[in-house]
Amino acid sequence: xxxxxxxxxxxxxxxxxxxxxxxxxxxxxxxxxxxxxxxxxxxxxxxxxxxxxxxxxxxxxxxxxxxxxxxxxxxxxxxxxxxxxxxxxxxxxxxxxxxxxxxxxxxxxxxxxxxxxxxxxxxxxxxxxxxxxxxxxxxxxxxxxxxxxxxxxxxxxxxxxxxxxxxxxxxxxxxxxxxxxxxxxxxxxxxxxxxxxxxxxxxxxxxxxxxxxxxxxxxxxxxxxxxxxxxxxxxxxxxxxxxxxxxxxxxxxxxxxxxxxxxxxxxxxxxxxxxxxxxxxxxxxxxxxxxxxxxxxxxxxxxxxxxx
Amino acid sequence: xxxxxxxxxxxxxxxxxxxxxxxxxxxxxxxxxxxxxxxxxxxxxxxxxxxxxxxxxxxxxxxxxxxxxxxxxxxxxxxxxxxxxxxxxxxxxxxxxxxxxxxxxxxxxxxxxxxxxxxxxxxxxxxxxxxxxxxxxxxxxxxxxxxxxxxxxxxxxxxxxxxxxxxxxxxx
Numbered sequence: 249x250x251x252x253x254x255x256x257x258x259x260x261x262x263x264x265x266x267x268x269x270x271x272x273x274x275x276x277x278x279x280x281x282x283x284x285x286x287x288x289x290x291x292x293x294x295x296x297x298x299x300x301x302x303x304x305x306x307x308x309x310x311x312x313x314x315x316x317x318x319x320x321x322x323x324x325x326x327x328x329x330x331x332x333x334x335x336x337x338x339x340x341x342x343x344x345x346x347x348x349x350x351x352x353x354x355x356x357x358x359x360x361x362x363x364x365x366x367x368x369x370x371x372x373x374x375x376x377x378x379x380x381x382x383x384x385x386x387x388x389x390x391x392x393x394x395x396x397x398x399x400x401x402x403x404x405x406x407x408x409x410x411x412x413x414x415x416x417x418x419x420x421x422x423x424x425x426x427x428x429x430x431x432x433x434x435x436x437x438x439x440x441x442x443x444x445x446x447x448x449x450x451x452x453x454x455x456x457x458x459x460x461x462x463x464x465x466x467x468x469x470x471x472x473x474x475x476x477x478x479x480x481x482x483x484x485x486x487x488x489x490x491x492x493x494x495x496x497x498x499x500x501x502x503x504x505x506x507x508x509x510x511x512x513x514x515x516x517x518x519x520x521x522x523x524x525x526x527x528x529x530x531x532x533x534x535x536x537x538x539x540x541x542x543x544x545x546x547x548x549x550x551x552x553x554x555x556x
Numbered sequence: 557x558x559x560x561x562x563x564x565x566x567x568x569x570x571x572x573x574x575x576x577x578x579x580x581x582x583x584x585x586x587x588x589x590x591x592x593x594x595x596x597x598x599x600x601x602x603x604x605x606x607x608x609x610x611x612x613x614x615x616x617x618x619x620x621x622x623x624x625x626x627x628x629x630x631x632x633x634x635x636x637x638x639x640x641x642x643x644x645x646x647x648x649x650x651x652x653x654x655x656x657x658x659x660x661x662x663x664x665x666x667x668x669x670x671x672x673x674x675x676x677x678x679x680x681x682x683x684x685x686x687x688x689x690x691x692x693x694x695x696x697x698x699x700x701x702x703x704x705x706x707x708x709x710x711x712x713x714x715x716x717x718x719x720x721x722x723x724x725x726x727x728x
Binding site for chain 2: 312313315316317319320324325326329330333359361364365368390394397398400462465466468469470471472520
């Protein structure tokens with residue numbers, strides 16, 4: 249049976265126009281029941297509706313609450329430091345190959361925590377333009393509001409991960425990959441294989457046997473929204489195996505692709521989140537040098553077979 | 557059970573310190589996940605302060621209830637407090653160690669402390685507080701002791717939901 253996340257079902261926007269698609273509540277409930285997830289069905293049943301449709305205002309409000317709580321998880325997992333650990337050497341390698349505008353684009357940025365934190369600390373350098381892109385216009389508006397409130401030099405745009413309007417030197421994402429089915433992953437990576445792009449760093453949950461249990465404890469202790477608690481565990485169950493992620497990048501021309509510190513090459517208890525890293529071949533040596541001892545964590549091949 | 561020497565002062569003092577520190581953390585937790593700004597030191601401090609204030613209000617209720625008869629039953633109350641501390645102190649020490657480890661360890665190991673330490677410890681906190689209250693009443697036939705233990709436990713457990721509902725119901 250498929251593992252579904254409620255948030256994927258209650259917020260849908262037209263990729264071309266950005267227009268919201270009205271969601272019939274009973275359809276979502278039926279879908280979740282069909283998938284054998286009665287708890288998720290009950291959560292949706294309790295959500296306010298306007299006639300047969302889910303109340304869009306209530307859904308938007310819920311998205312804001314859940315994503316604000318999600319940011320806290322990102323803070324506790326040191327996600328910004330994890331990104332900076334890789335992005336700083338990647339950007340240093342890019343700079344060593346010549347001057348030019350540098351741009352980091354966060355795909356599926358949510359409230360734009362990573363981008364706003366980079367802007368606040370300038371850890372990537374003042375010469376880097378910082379942009380967040382998300383499919384959900386409510387989150388884009390909130391990310392913009394938060395950035396303006398703290399006068400941060402970054403911006404946020406509505407965008408589709410599979411048809412990126414914004415070119416980037418480096419694309420990043422956090423907790424986005426597991427939202428896509430295996431069949432869509434290659435398209436996701438291919439959309440970033442653009443002439444100006446030098447690298448990508450996509451963090452997601454490591455697909456381990458312990459991940460769902462860890463996610464349950466972590467979300468139960470830290471999140472109040474039932475939707476957030478449910479989707480957090482579903483995310484861990486849906487996480488793609490290392491071999492699946494590497495296979496999805498197999499046909500990317502002109503990119504060296506690695507996993508950074510995957511399960512078998514790191515302390516498994518510390519590998520809750522690990523990224524897929526792609527770099528142009530001319531930068532690979534420089535990235536290894538800049539990472540120093542940490543470069544041992546860059547792995548091209550992982551054993552195939554069951555992910556968990 | 558006989559209370560250790562000096563217990564008449566140290567037991568209530570330790571319980572007070574634990575209540576204040578726990579209140580601060582409960583207030584902090586009540587405000588977390590409600591402010592997505594990058595710089596929120598002031599927000600966190602205010603939330604912790606609110607937690608302490610609500611915690612002190614709870615303690616005051618317990619104290620007012622005990623005050624009229626405290627002098628006559630001080631020995632029983634100290635013994636109950638000692639039993640309470642036997643449950644709370646190990647928990648508090650483990651939490652303190654986990655927090656220190658989270659702050660001082662390198663990034664990856666620090667994250668691990670959240671997953672194996674601070675997360676589960678937050679989850680079991682209500683059970684620990686209830687256990688401490690039961691331990692306080694255990695072996696005592698004094699209804700005042702039972703009532704005081706129950707009121708104190710309720711006062712501790714109410715801090716986080718109270719602060720959250722009063723000040724942090726919606727994202728800021």
